[in-house]
Every structure is written in C-alpha cells, then in structure tokens.
Amino acid sequence: MPVINVDDMTDLDKAKMEVTQLKTEVKLERAKVSKCCEEITEYIQSGADEDPLVKGIPEEKNPFKEKGGCVIC
Numbered sequence: 001m002p003v004i005n006v007d008d009m010t011d012l013d014k015a016k017m018e019v020t021q022l023k024t025e026v027k028l029e030r031a032k033v034s035k036c037c038e039e040i041t042e043y044i045q046s047g048a049d050e051d052p053l054v055k056g057i058p059e060e061k062n063p064f065k066e067k068g069g070c071v072i073c
Contacts, residue, residue, distance in 0.1 A: 006014065048054045059065060 004017075009017070
C-alpha cells in the first residue's frame with residue numbers, strides 16, 4: 001500500500017479520504033465493552049492453571065535459573 005502524504009493533498013481530497021474511512025468504520029460490527037470484558041475475563045481464568053506467569057515455573061524447568069555462582073579469587 002503506498003504511503004500518502006496528507007500535507008500534499010487538497011482539502012477536497014482530505015475530505016473524500018475521511019468520508020471513505022468513515023463509511024468503512026460504520027460497517028464494523030460493534031460489541032458492548034461489558035460483554036467483551038466478561039469474555040476476556042473468562043478466557044484468562046480458563047487458562048490460569050497452565051499459565052507460568054500466574055502459577056510460576058518449577059525450578060527444574062526454569063531455563064533462566066542461576067547455574068552457579070561466580071567466585072573471584
């Protein structure tokens with residue numbers, strides 16, 4: 001998709017572009033935020049048992065645990 005420099009456009013061209021965008025947006029199906037929040041909450045809670053950020057990573061499977069200390073003599 002080509003880059004459009006809006007500064008080089010006439011006011012009429014800008015208005016046509018805005019009308020086209022608004023026509024596209026008005027066709028979008030909308031959903032209530034309260035319903036979306038409930039669905040997102042259910043989705044997150046359904047996977048919480050397997051989520052390592054919630055449950056934690058077992059030490060034996062943690063690839064980032066300290067392998068050993070550094071000793072300076």
